[in-house]
Every structure is written in C-alpha cells, then in structure tokens.
Amino acid sequence: MVNQPRANAVGTSLPRVDGVAKVTGRAAYLDDYDLTGVLIGQTVRSTVAYGVLEAIERDPAFDWSDIVVVTAADITGKNVVLLIEDDQPALVPIGGRVMHVDEAIALVAAPTRARAIAAAAAVKPKIRALPPVLTMAAALAADTKLYGETNVYKEFLIRKGHATDAELEAAIASADELIEGTYDTSAQEQMYIEPQAMQAEWRDGRCHIVGSMQCPFYVHKAMKALLACGPDDVIIAQSVTGGGFGGKEEYPSMLAAHVALLARRAGKPVRIVYDREEDIAATTKRHPARVHHRLAVNAKGEPVAIDVDVLMDGGAYLTLSPVVLSRGVLHAAGPYRCPVTRIRGRVVATNHPPHGAFRGFGAPQTTFAYERQIQKLARSRFEDPLALRSRLALRSGDTTATNQLLGASVGTDEVIGAIERVAGPRPARSGTRETPSGTIGVRRGRGVAFYFHGAGFTGSGEQRLAGRCTVAAMPGGQFEVRSSSTDIGQGAITIFVQLAAQALGVDPSLITVVDPQTDKVPDSGPTVASRTAMVVGGLVERAAREVRERMAAGEPLPVVTKQYEPPPGIEWDDATYTGSAYPVYGWAACLVDISVDLDSLEVQVDRCVHAVDVGKAINPVIVKGQIEGGTLQALGWALLENIVYKDGRVANASMTNCIVPTFADAPEIETVIVEVPYPFGPSGAKGVGEIPMDGPAAAVANAVEDALGCAFDSIPILPEVVAASRPKWSKL
Amino acid sequence: MTEYARPRDIDEALAVRAQHADWMVLAGATDLMVTANRKAVPVGILDLWRLPGLGGIAVERGVDGKELVIGAGATWLEVERAAVILESSWRPLALAAREIGALQIQARATLGGNVGTSSPVGDSLPVLLALDAELEVASVRGRRRVPYREWCTGYRKTQLAADELIIAAHFPELGKATHTTWRKVGTRRAQSISKVMGAAAITVEGGIVTDARIALGAVADRPIRITAVESAVRGVPLSLAPDAARAAMRTAIKPIDDVRSTAAYRRDVAENVVARFLSGILS
C-alpha cells in the first residue's frame, strides 16, 4: 500500500476531479446527449389557479400524425408523484381538480422542438375556474377546502420549560422587556443555470431514466408507484447536474414521470428540457413565511421566554412542506439560551405552484425572524450587537429549545470571535459616493447575525434512511466508491475521493466515484440537508478503512458496504418534537456593511464577512466556494430577488425580471473557515451546504436598520421599500 | 425557409428594404432574437451587421460647426471605447453604453437598433434627446434628417417609414458652458432594465442656467424631455436650480406600476435624479 503524498490528504484543496471536463465543455449535461431517435416532449399546462378539468380538446386543424399525446388516462399505476403523501398527480385527470397555474394537464412529444411547442399549443384543456385561495390568511380561514378540513398540511407545537399556554404567558408577563415582531420572507427561485432536464427510454421492458437531479432514489421510489413496477424495472441515472440548491430534490420525480409516460406511449426515447420561463413559473420555490416572534428578557437582557409562531405557504400540494416547516421550527428559537420556549408552526395549502426545497429549507425564514429580534434587543439596550449575542449564545453544555444538550463541536466563540477580530470600526453613518452623474450622498450601516444549522436529517431521520455506501477494490490497484450522492456543484465527488484516498492510503488518482445510477449504487440517502460530507462521507471513510484492513489481511479485492450508524446519545421524541433534533450543528456569524444611495434608495453591500464552523474542511477551496455561493444567494434574497404573483401566476417568470445577483452586484466576501471538529464526522467534518444561506439576510436587514433608524422586517428590501420608508428614518 | 440578404453597401440595403418591407432588419439582434425559438419565423432577414458605411464614430464638420456622427451600425462597445466621445461632453453616450446589458450585449447592440426598436426603456434614447441628436434616415426615395425629439410618435412607434433604414445619428457640438450628465437606476448593477434613467445638457453662464435639456426614460411610453423642469430652471441661478427642478418634477411625469417597480418609486427617484443633474454641476 502506497503512502499518500501529503498534497492529497483530507484538508487540502485538491482541484476538483471533474474540473477539467467542466472548463473544456466536455462534461455532458442531459441536453448535450445525442438526440438521434429521441423525441422532444412538451407540457400542456393550466392557465387557471383553481378549478375542475372538464375536458382536454385538440385542435382538429393541427397535423397530429407525428405527435404523441399523453394524459392521465395513460397512467397504469397510481397517478401520483410520490413523496411524503400521494396528493400530487403527475397529470390532472378529467374531472379532477386543477390546483395551480402551470399545473401539468397533458404531455406531447414530437420529432422536433418546434413541432412539440406547436402541438402543445394545439392541446386545449377546458377548465371550469373556481375562486382560488391565494393568501395564507384565506387558507387558514378555510372557506375553500384545498387540503382536508383546515388547509393545514402540517403543524407543530414544541414546548420547553412549561406545560400550558397560561404558564408561557406568565413567564412572558414576568419579563422586564418584551420585543415583539412579525417578519415576512418571500418566495425565492433557485435559478440553477441548467434548467430541469430528463430523458426516458423503455428497453427490454424496463424504463431507463437519466437526467438532472439530486436524489436518484427519490425518483426511483416515485416511478415504482407511477408505473406499478418492481424496483428492478426502472433504472434512474443522474447526469452531470448544472445546479440544484434543492430545486432538483423533489421536482425531478414529476419530470421523470412525464418522460417515462411519453416514452412508453411513443415507443421511443423522449427528452424534456424546460424553457427558463417554464422552469421559473412551474417548479418549486422557497416557502414564503410569516413569523411572529416574542422575545421576553430580564433586566440583564437574557431571554426568559421565547414564543414563535411560524406560518408558511406550502402552495398547491404537500410535497416537502412538513419537513421544511420542521426544520424551520426546530431553528426558530435561535442559538440562544432560554428556559421557556414555545414554538408553533403551520404550513398551509394555497393555489400557488407548490413550494419546495431550497437551501436552508425553512431555517433561513425563521433565522431572519430571530436575528431581527436579537438586533432589536441590542438596540433597545444600546449594547454592542455581537457582544450581546455572545452573552446569550448557546455553548456546549447548554440545552436548545427541544431540550437537546449540546455536546462537542459547538463553534460559538470561534465564529463570533472571528468576526470580532476583523470587524474594525463601523463605517461613518453619513458619506458620499462618486458616480458618473456627480457626488451622491449615502447613509451607511452595519449589521451582524449569529445562527446555527442542524446537519443531517432530523431526529431519527438518518436511522430511517439507513444510508449505505460501498467501496470496492478493483483490479489494477484502482478503487471505486459507489453511493447515490450526487455532485450538483458542491464537490461531492472530489471530497469522496479525498476521504477514500486518505483512508486507503493511496493516491486520489486511483479512486473513481461511480456515476449514481440506482442499479449500480446503494441508496445513501438524498443529497440534501447538509448531510453529504458528514453522513455519506463518513460511510465512505469507514468502508475505505475496512477495505484497507482486509487487503492488508490478504483479501485480494474486497467490496465493503457500510450503513449509517447513529452516534451514541441521540434520543428523539417525534410526538413531542423534543430531544436531539440533529446529531450536530454548524455555527456561523456574519457581518455586513451596507450603504444606501440617497438618490436611488438602492442598498449596496460594501463588505461581507462570514465565519462558518464546518467541523473540518475536507477541501478548503470547495468549502470556501460553498460559503461564498450560499452567502450571495442570501444577499440576493435580502435585496434583489422576488417572485411576483398575479392571480396565482408567477408574473416575472423570465431571467430578465426574476433577477439574481451578477458579478457586479456581488461584494467581495471575506470567508473565515472555522474548524471545531465533530467527533462522529469524517475527519471531524459536519455540514456546510446550507448554513451560509441562513444568516446574511438578517444581517443585511439589521444593517439597513442601523443606517436608516427604522425597522425592515420583511425581505426583499427593494429600493421601492426603502424609498417608502423615508418618513420613518432617524435624523443623522 | 427564411430568406437572407447581406447587402454590400447602404444602397444595396435600401434596395432590399424597398423590395421586402416584410423582412426583418437585423443588426445586433439583441432585442429581435430574444426567445427566437418561440417566435414566428421571419420570411426573410436583411442583415445589416457590420454593413460597410453603416458603422463608424467620427467628429465631422457640420453645418453649424463640428458634429459627432455615429453610424447606426456602430455597437455600444465601440461607443464606450471611443476616445472622441469619452473625452468630450458627448460622454453620456459612453456612460449609457456601458450600462446597456453587459459586455456580450454591448458587443452586438447598435445605436440603430436602440433607435428603431424605440423601447420606453431604451437606455441610449434619453441621451439622444438631451444631446439634441438628429437622425439621418434613408430609402431608395432619398435621404432625410429628423430631429430625434420628433422621432418617437407613440409606444414603440417612430417616424421610420416601411422602406426606410436608419443611417446615423448626428450630435451637435456643445459649448464649454454646457455640462452633460447621465444616470441609470435599474433593477441591479448590470444586465438590468431601467426603472428610471435620464440624461441632461445644462448650460450655465455667469452662475445662471441659460439653457437646459433634460430627458428621462422608463417614465412614459417613450423617452421624453421634461419641458416643465426645463422652463423652471431656465434663468435661475444654478444654486437654486435643483430645488426649482424638484418642485416642477412633482407634477411633470406620470410613471406607472409594473412588474419591475412602482409609480411612487419612479416619481421619487426621477425627482432625485433630475435634481442631481443640476446639483452635480455645482460640485
């Protein structure tokens, strides 16, 4: 066995193994695959937000001879895109309810894209429109029942340190000061630059599906139900994926259903690649939320009671809403010590296109609320915002709002300390900026935030997932890593190579990570929840170590599969939602300096510092890239990004009008990687994918409040909002 | 299949135009080809991209002194890199060019395209108004000049006849006493559609504003001169002009709410932008 050169060990910035393929354009994404013999599919969608599908008509003047048409009637198994519940159909059946604008009604396939577009336009759904439910308030009123009797997909109630509402109110009443606020966060589009793309082909009686996705086994599970087939009759493969951010966690199952149905009817492979407008309008987005937060503190400013009420808009189908709400409520009290906390949450059904997974997954929404509240507390006490947070923060030995006792790997002091060390003096409140039109006035402010993010699935989730990974010794001194974890840009392949190489004691060039395909890899669980490095990477490490041991003992080509084993001491009660919610948390703090252009009222981020405790940076450059990418998504969410709904339709469904930050909008981000090792993570690593998204929006809102002297409790903080707030600004 | 013509010179282009009024006139195509795959296929293309004689940026001797002539085929990238524009009071043309889309758009989008499309948010158009440009258009019937301030006749409607092509824009020389300026407020720092943008040419003599041309885009169905403000500041000491401008701005424009912004914001910011056109001269 060769000792690995130091340069390739865990903790070094090995250039990503798929880097050359990507910079040369050789990496093949789904739509780069040869189209010979492949039909192009197109989706016929509802233009109505709520109604009943009465008929599907076809224009008789159109030439249908080379067109394949599929409706719900063609579904042999269950007409459902299986996820948590089976409420969402793959195609609306005749007589069924249409639940949102752009819901899929029918499918067409044609030899060319132009013919497919024309054919789709020639299919005319006849829908009897009904008044839609378009606000969370209307959903709660439940005059129109979209889901059950109450329109509530899921609710939670978590109590700590009290048993009844009366006790909670007494605790609040006993406080010296009460900070109370309502915080609104908007829907957000993932805007992966590769649109949703999928292709299906039926061969030898089996359905082969390949495409852009995060979770091949989610798609596999959904297809078994839709096609009423066994696990070996459908094979799902991930193609090189151009970004996901959660937007390709559950939605690909819908698209897989569509191409599978078309391909079976056509007897030919069928590919669907969404137009950008269609992708923005029809696929999932971050759940909009309204969080009401009460923070009751004693004379020293320490929380004596926290009461949070979380309300999220789930859209037209349940999809992943219960889990998004779960993560939201589990983070809602924030990383602060408090003896009495009550957290309530509800996610409701509306006739908006269903909302779904997006990096952070409920935590950014509730983090925004609690960090705004802590900011208001600091302002009320004229206390330094970082010093206050440090005073109140959770550390090892403290208990969270679910009564989880925090153990190892709590980087509170390290991340706050990192910000304090580089913060420097706050910028002058008033200043000027040179522009081509002359000198404009600006007002400046500084904001900070401190937050945490549970790595892995909640409670016993990882045990239920029972993720597995295989490492195999191959002929010629090579090794294979087989897992269902997908590289969606975050560098999963590369860090698995590093972990395996280190554990095996060989050069990384000898390791191949097999392309995830459901008949070739074990189910390692989905590529979500900041679990890939920590949980699956841990399995890679364990399997690789055992391969090495067995080879040392003389076994020629061992193949080792490891399954997730929870660390000791994880106890979780699903009924009361108390106990160890996550095996470990990431910790982070950020500082944002902004300036407001007093002519245009635009907020510019002049400086952003982000310190993140990741346990161990398996590959520092990759970790830096995750932090910077997530941070900019959060800054965009805070200032620029917005979904405009009109009568339930996404009115700004183009890249021109649904904007994300450009190179010119992005500040230079100062990243501080903090490592407080997690004993049960591979080389000490825990999750990093999501936490950079959680906090910066609150820091921005805190900074704008600091600059202008009035509260900004909803995002995005568009220039229009800043302009309208002018009467409330404090004097300089 | 779509027909295609690439004329060798302007006369040939005019001949094709006269013959095929239903053909699409294409230069940089940055507007006409957006979502091309879902648009109706044109019956023919008259390709003016890099047409000899249609490009060019030069200072020439005109009727009343020097004038800047920018060919309709000049790209915004050429405009923003032209020393003869950057180092002159025609500079707002370069400033506007730099904020049109981003590099890939600037390398293709042309003055002729901007002027022909005549979008209410065409970023160069208020500059043409403020600099009092004159357009040169031609057809097989001959050439004519149209003051740009008379060019726009409605929402995306211009004086261009069906057989005409835009040849060039002529910009008169500005005296030393004339200050020119430009501001765009968009949805983000680059690749952005304007919410409010404008340009101004303000002449100050002896501390008094003796002439003002102030133009705004994105606040009406076409780029407009804010004549109410121009009257309000003419004859006023420069130090008092910004406030006079603000007062006049309050009722001067009627912007709208749309998917990108609100009427209230546009009104607020337009007022600030126009006031800054004047106060920026002081500093």
Added chain:
Amino acid sequence: MISFEVNGERREVHASPWKRLLDVLREELRLTGTKEGCGEGECGACTVLLDAEPVNSCLVAVGQCADRAVTTVEGLATGDVLHAVQRALVTCGGAQCGICTPGIAVCASHVVDRGLITGVPDVEARLVVRELLAGNICRCTGYQLIVDAVITAARETEAAR
C-alpha cells in the same frame, strides 16, 4: 448552405439563416460545450466569440455568421494545453456545477487575451473583471473564486509576454 469558421476550421452547415447560432453549434456541429441557460441573452451561458468579441450565441442568427469567425469553449485550448483561464478556473475552484463555466471561460479569455486588466492594480482590476463578466450569471460560486481565477490567468499571461 452557410459557411463560417469555427475554432479555426472552416465549417459548412445546412440550416435556416434564422436558426440560432447556439443551436447550430450544438446540433449541426455537435459542439455541445456552449450551453443554453435562458434563451434571452441574460445568463451568458451561451457566450462565444464572434470575430473575437464575446456575444450571446442565442441572439445570433447563423446567417449572420457567414464568412465570419466563431470561437467556442472547445477552441480555447491549444491541443492538450488548456487556456490560462481554464487552468486557473480549475486550480482556483472557479467551477462548481460547471454549466456556466464554458461561457465564463470564453468571456474571460477575451479579457485576458486582450490584456484588458494589464497594468491595472489588483483591487481595481477585480472591479473591472466583475464589470466585464457581468453578463455571465453563476448561481453556485458567488463569483469570488472566478474573479480570483481571471486575475491569476491575466497575471500569468502578462508575465509570459
């Protein structure tokens, strides 16, 4: 029949002059390195050089390319030797999911090959690079490591001259 130069080679295609250059590259010529992200000229994933200047190939009608020269990401390397920006994007971590990377590599190659930040001090050069690349949207990286890569490639190229 439309004839034009692609990556230094004369190519001929049968296509409608209205067909987007992007589609001709990907379909007729099977040069799939150039990507489609939006079809509107907003994202820059389709960036190619047309007569040595970066353009969105989704907004170029192939008829307009006749007798002109196009460079795609496939034409940046010289044989097996990557262009400096490609090397730097790999070593600096400037590529994550990679879908925007070809467009960025092409646009950045223009910045480097034309010396657009030669002699510009690094702090200002970073702002210039950001402005020049603002037509390329990346959702993964937050842009920082890409800026690092372009500066690295530019300085390496300047030093070699």
